[in-house]
Amino acid sequence: MSTQPAAHYDRVHEAWTLIMGEEFHYGHFATPITPLDVATGALTSEMLELAGIGEGDRVLDIGCGTGRQSCDLAEQLGAKVLGITTSASGVAAATALARSRGVDARFEQRDGTSNGLPDSSYDVVWALESSHLMRDRAGLLSESVRVLAPEGRLVLCDIIRKREIPFLEVRDRRHDFATLRAAFGDAHMEPLEDYASRLEALGMTVLEATDVSAETLPTFAAWRANVDAHTDTLTGLLGEQSVTDFVQATHVLEAFWNDGTLGYGILAATKASQ
Ligand SMILES: C[S@@+](CC[C@H](N)C(=O)[O-])C[C@H]1O[C@@H](n2cnc3c(N)ncnc32)[C@H](O)[C@@H]1O
Structure with a gap:
């Protein structure tokens, strides 16, 4: 166990940059050979299009990771961004990133399922690949809706579960x-329709809920190609076992994508005017 969380974060951060590129999330591939950075950029662009963020909009980035997207939203769109994460080292790294880029984005350690922020205080809630880490999905969505201003938008994309997994299958697999837990932590996936129906029940209008499993599938091969290209450096940063676990996890996920168990979804919803 590391006694220096910041140093640990730096190592993981460097390793994931080698594997995933500058954006730590799945890619939306126009073709299987689209470069990974183009594909991750395309997924972000899709979120941006759905969010429709304008100059001065107040944006809450839930699960802000390294802070890169929050900084981009502030810098490129003139949004007033608060990025939140439960990770203290994430807040420190994101704050340092904003300072180094001279960007006016703020970061705080808060839980997306109980964020403690004022009602109706954001124009956009943005959750890029963070919801699967929040077991209390009802809490995440109700808190997101609570902090949205009238006519505000929620945009979210994440790994989704596409069918029931019977108990016996969970046991066998x-x-x-x-x-998967060893590589990515404790994740909990839900069907895209469940996000949509929960939001409708909270009074939101779902504008889009799209399954992009086929378009995200090439992500795993792209990550493995980067592991192959940087095996020695990654082993030095993470240790051999973690690198092996990561590669194995990509195969498990790819099989789940191919057999229709898991996939990827993107969703946008808007709050009523009053
Ligand atoms: C996979 S990263 C995604 C980061 C970023 N959105 C991106 O796409 O680069 C997930 C993030 O969610 C954060 N997270 C996990 N559980 C959380 C919670 N309950 N509340 C807020 N953030 C959480 C993690 O600390 C991490 O920053």
């Missing part, structure tokens, strides 16, 4: 699930 427990090794696969343990591999």
Whole structure:
């Protein structure tokens, strides 16, 4: 266990940059050979289009990771961004990033499922690949809706579950699930329709809920190609076992994508005018 969380964060950050590029999320591939950075940029662009963020809009970035997207939204669109994450080292890294880029984005350690922010105080809630880490999905969505101003928008994309996984199958595939946990932490996936129906029940109008599983599938091969290209450096940063676990996890996920168990969804919803 590291006694220096910031140093640990730096190592993981450097390793993930080598594997995933500058944006730590899935790509939306126009073709299987689209470069990874183009594909991750395309997914972000899709979120941007759905969010329709304008100059001066107040944006809450839930699960802000390294802070890069918050900084981009502030710098490129003139949005007033608050990025939140439960990770203290994430807040420190994101704050340092904003300072180094001279960007006016703020970062705070808060839980997306109980954010403590005032009602109706944001024009856009942005959640890029963070919701699967929040087991209390009802809390995340109700808190997101609560802090949205009238006519505000929620945009979210994430890994989704596409079918029920019976208990016996969970038991039989427990090794696969343990591999995923080792590589990506404790994740909990829900169907895209469940996000949509929860939001409708909270009075939101769902504008779009699209399954982009096929378009995100090439992400795994792209990550593995980057592991192959940087094996020695990654082993030095993460250790051999973690690198092996990561590669194995990409195979498990790819199989889940291919057999229709898991996939990827993108969703936008808007709050009523009053
Ligand atoms: C996979 S990263 C995604 C980061 C960023 N959105 C991106 O796409 O680059 C997930 C982020 O969610 C954060 N997170 C996990 N659980 C959270 C919670 N309950 N509340 C807020 N953030 C959380 C993690 O600390 C991390 O910053």
